[in-house]
Amino acid sequence: MRPVIPYVTAALLFGLGIYGVLRRRNAVLVLMAVELMLNAVNLILVTADTTAKAVLPHGGQVFALFVIVLAAAEIGVGLAIVLQLYRMRASVAVDEIPLTEPHTAEPVSATTSGRASPAAGSEPEGPR
């Protein structure tokens, strides 16, 4: 078994994950790219379990299991945040989220009429 094949696969998957996180505007797609990066890390860990001789056997695979559990927790909390964001702003575009002064950039419909018309306050084009 040549370990360079899964290692290079994992490196390319990690690069694709970084590209997706930086490129995508939709928050759900950003989470998918994060999953790609976590999978690359898992592949590195499992491959390192075959190449590196550790004191404890199968340490890499145990760490891969731990990372899978962490990814499950991350995706649960991340999707809760995404859904709350959609409820607040009727949009999940990550470049439309105001990082400072959240009250000045609130959609008008959310402050005047509650959340009766969630689609009215969303803008189709974000600030570039």
Place this chain on the structure above:
Amino acid sequence: MTGVDALLLALGAVAVGSGVLVVATRHLVRAGLYLVVCLGAVAGMYLVLAAELVAWVQVLIYVGAVVVLLLFAVMLTRAPIGASDDLDRPGWPAALIGGGAGLGLAALLVDAYRWTTVELPEAGTAERLGEQVFSSWVLPFEVLSVLLLSALVGAIVLSRPDIGAPRPETTGAARPETTGAARPEAADGPAGDDAAGDRGRSR
């Protein structure tokens, strides 16, 4: 080039190709389905690398649970059906950083391992991994269970707007001395904008 290498190459090509489609496709739902292909190919690589338990846990949790959650999120955020043009930002910095990181890491690993061969170790079955988890790694295992519980509670609190929000009419006059003293920031929120204003200010 043995059969194991050929299998790893084929599965790696499938994983990288479907990964490219995940980050490049214009259809939201198709991105999730390509993610299934990518994660399945990685699970196949785990099987070839003699990590049985990790492969099946990957199929169960990633392909089974995480992708279903992602597709639910796609549906709940009312994603458009069909191709949509506003999914991407301008891509030059992303391509530069992602390509640089990926190709740089790949060059580093190729330089480190060249074309050497290693023997596959004994298979990581559930028995061997369970022995390790419950003897050497039992403290991280328990910490991880606490983390899962806190993630569960956090997801519930985040997704329910009536937890932690001021109740405007029903209990606003009834319990100012119990909740108002503990959380003084709950008093100045606008009444109609209950959860949104509170969370937006604290984030």
